[in-house]
Amino acid sequence: MILLDGRKVASERNLQLKDKIAQAVAVHGREPGLAIIMIGDNPASLSYVKGKGKASALVGIKHELHQLPDTVTEDEVIALIEKLNQDPTVDGMILQLPIPDHLDDAKLIDLIAREKDADGFHVVNQGYLYQKKPTTKPATPKGIMTLLSAYDINPKGMNAVIVGRSNIVGFPIARLLMDAGATITICHRQTKDMAYHTKQADLLVVSAGRARLVGADMVKPGAIVVDVGVNRVDDKLVGDVDFEAVKEVASHLTPVPKGVGPMTINALLENTYELYMEHLVANKV
Amino acid sequence: MILLDGRKVASERNLQLKDKIAQAVAVHGREPGLAIIMIGDNPASLSYVKGKGKASALVGIKHELHQLPDTVTEDEVIALIEKLNQDPTVDGMILQLPIPDHLDDAKLIDLIAREKDADGFHVVNQGYLYQKKPTTKPATPKGIMTLLSAYDINPKGMNAVIVGRSNIVGFPIARLLMDAGATITICHRQTKDMAYHTKQADLLVVSAGRARLVGADMVKPGAIVVDVGVNRVDDKLVGDVDFEAVKEVASHLTPVPKGVGPMTINALLENTYELYMEHLVANKV
Numbered sequence: 001m002i003l004l005d006g007r008k009v010a011s012e013r014n015l016q017l018k019d020k021i022a023q024a025v026a027v028h029g030r031e032p033g034l035a036i037i038m039i040g041d042n043p044a045s046l047s048y049v050k051g052k053g054k055a056s057a058l059v060g061i062k063h064e065l066h067q068l069p070d071t072v073t074e075d076e077v078i079a080l081i082e083k084l085n086q087d088p089t090v091d092g093m094i095l096q097l098p099i100p101d102h103l104d105d106a107k108l109i110d111l112i113a114r115e116k117d118a119d120g121f122h123v124v125n126q127g128y129l130y131q132k133k134p135t136t137k138p139a140t141p142k143g144i145m146t147l148l149s150a151y152d153i154n155p156k157g158m159n160a161v162i163v164g165r166s167n168i169v170g171f172p173i174a175r176l177l178m179d180a181g182a183t184i185t186i187c188h189r190q191t192k193d194m195a196y197h198t199k200q201a202d203l204l205v206v207s208a209g210r211a212r213l214v215g216a217d218m219v220k221p222g223a224i225v226v227d228v229g230v231n232r233v234d235d236k237l238v239g240d241v242d243f244e245a246v247k248e249v250a251s252h253l254t255p256v257p258k259g260v261g262p263m264t265i266n267a268l269l270e271n272t273y274e275l276y277m278e279h280l281v282a283n284k285v
Numbered sequence: 286m287i288l289l290d291g292r293k294v295a296s297e298r299n300l301q302l303k304d305k306i307a308q309a310v311a312v313h314g315r316e317p318g319l320a321i322i323m324i325g326d327n328p329a330s331l332s333y334v335k336g337k338g339k340a341s342a343l344v345g346i347k348h349e350l351h352q353l354p355d356t357v358t359e360d361e362v363i364a365l366i367e368k369l370n371q372d373p374t375v376d377g378m379i380l381q382l383p384i385p386d387h388l389d390d391a392k393l394i395d396l397i398a399r400e401k402d403a404d405g406f407h408v409v410n411q412g413y414l415y416q417k418k419p420t421t422k423p424a425t426p427k428g429i430m431t432l433l434s435a436y437d438i439n440p441k442g443m444n445a446v447i448v449g450r451s452n453i454v455g456f457p458i459a460r461l462l463m464d465a466g467a468t469i470t471i472c473h474r475q476t477k478d479m480a481y482h483t484k485q486a487d488l489l490v491v492s493a494g495r496a497r498l499v500g501a502d503m504v505k506p507g508a509i510v511v512d513v514g515v516n517r518v519d520d521k522l523v524g525d526v527d528f529e530a531v532k533e534v535a536s537h538l539t540p541v542p543k544g545v546g547p548m549t550i551n552a553l554l555e556n557t558y559e560l561y562m563e564h565l566v567a568n569k570v
Contacts, residue, residue, distance in 0.1 A: 106416060127412030131391060131452055157477045165463055167416055174471075178450055181475040183482060186459075190466040192442045197468060 001247045002151065004226065004254040009150040010262035014059050017269055021060040024277065032276035033089045034063040034118060037080060038096040039103065040070035045096050055265045061272055070100045077108055085113040091279050092118030092272035115278065118271045129172060132179055136271050141173040143263030144205065144226055151252065153224060156181030161201035163187045163194065169207040169228055194218070206240040216245040224252040228260050286532045287436065289511065289539040294435040295547035299344050302554055306345040309562065317561035318374045319348045319403060322365060323381040324388065325355035330381050340550045346557055355385045362393055370398040376564050377403030377557035400563065403556045414457060417464055421556050426458040428548030429490065429511055436537065438509060441466030446482050448472045449492035454513055458490055479503070491525040501530040509537040513545050
């Protein structure tokens with residue numbers, strides 16, 4: 001079994017990105033800027049946000065965290081988003097999810113300037129993804145595609161089975177794999193016989209949010225398995241795939257942690273860099 | 286085999302729509318308006334456009350055809366779209382595809398006011414479809430969902446296999462079937478063994494644009510088969526499914542013509558009516 005080592009690939013790409021950013025800063029005199037909006041103090045979110053900040057600092061992206069109390073009003077969040085939309089030092093902006101129930105995440109995300117949507121969650125960017133147009137891609141699916149590519153895995157002609165249909169992972173990774181030539185199947189809560197489908201996968205992507213949902217009996221021998229899940233069980237992080245069991249049948253497998261997670265952060269940094277370069281070009285015209 | 290009689294279902298729904306429109310006109314004093322832009326004189330397009338015009342007249346939608354020469358410039362098309370965007374008597378607008386190669390269809394469609402996008406092809410409407418938000422749905426997928434529903438076919442838990450991945454049919458019908466609870470598989474040109482997948486379908490939707498691509502050996506006995514194809518063979522219209530062969534194995538099957546075609550037109554008329562009602566409400570606020 002070949003470990004799909006997201007931490008290693010992400011580290012290498014982050015180093016390359018650091019060089020590119022240093023070169024751009026030398027020419028243009030301004031660092032890329034990433035603004036992170038976080039509402040409330042969910043410990044998992046805080047941990048993600050810290051990870052994103054740390055990785056940004058490492059590659060030379062100036063990041064700023066705007067942590068708002070969970071009692072914040074919609075108007076206050078909108079005022080902040082609009083301020084950041086106008087701020088020429090902010091190239092990328094993300095609203096860390098989830099946010100409190102009294103706020104409408106899609107509405108707020110669509111108020112982020114499309115040109116600053118580092119997560120690729122803006123309705124227009126999702127429309128472009130749907131249309132197979134160049135756009136800012138959602139970070140996790142983009143990171144998975146990069147990881148596969150780093151191991152010379154070409155999805156063309158493969159049967160790719162995706163477990164989970166979220167707008168953040170399942171649906172867009174299905175789209176990207178289809179665009180790369182895979183035949184795609186999307187399974188979800190209403191799927192009658194999950195194992196029937198997963199056992200047909202040459203490439204299996206699991207993003208169900210259920211600890212160790214996929215065991216060895218659900219995986220075709222020799223399959224490539226990508227585990228997007230992050231679940232806390234007995235104070236330990238485990239994926240949606242039973243790693244110890246599935247490593248005996250899969251040809252390639254991502255660990256959790258240190259698989260898809262670091263690739264997601266790398267994709268977010270690359271998105272921010274790409275938006276920064278577009279802003280530099282746009283401001284010269 | 287039960288014939289999924291699109292002509293019959295569409296006729297019934299068009300009659301209901303005619304009543305609803307008559308009632309709305311009695312109250313609001315204005316008919317719904319549909320503007321159709323056609324570029325060039327492709328005979329198939331002209332036939333579709335005529336069909337849409339005839340059906341509009343039947344239900345009480347005022348339609349206007351803007352036929353432009355295939356030498357028209359982009360600026361001229363844009364000027365027309367902008368004029369129609371401003372025209373308060375136009376509730377729905379469609380750009381009949383295909384258009385000549387020197388014009389960019391996606392660019393032009395995105396210039397149609399989102400509130401008048403009767404085909405559901407605008408990038409923001411496609412983004413909302415992606416996000417499972419209320420939006421104007423593309424006519425063919427919407428028509429298929431209506432046809433299934435008219436025969437009390439509930440896709441929940443079914444294995445739905447879609448052949449074809451276009452933004453107009455294959456991809457959006459997959460999305461709608463997934464939202465309705467089906468496990469979806471999308472096959473396409475790069476799929477290695479098409480029959481392997483189609484034979485697993487409880488519900489098979491074929492939109493490949495290849496005459497009689499799907500024969501009886503590719504269909505599971507008892508499957509529901511929806512044929513979106515319209516191909517001219519020996520001066521006769523045939524679908525992507527070999528009707529005579531597949532009717533022996535399928536439980537339900539659409540004919541070609543008179544299957545999905547009339548449902549697509551009905552969906553376009555319903556979209557136009559819905560946009561009209563939204564405009565009436567918006568203008569009162």
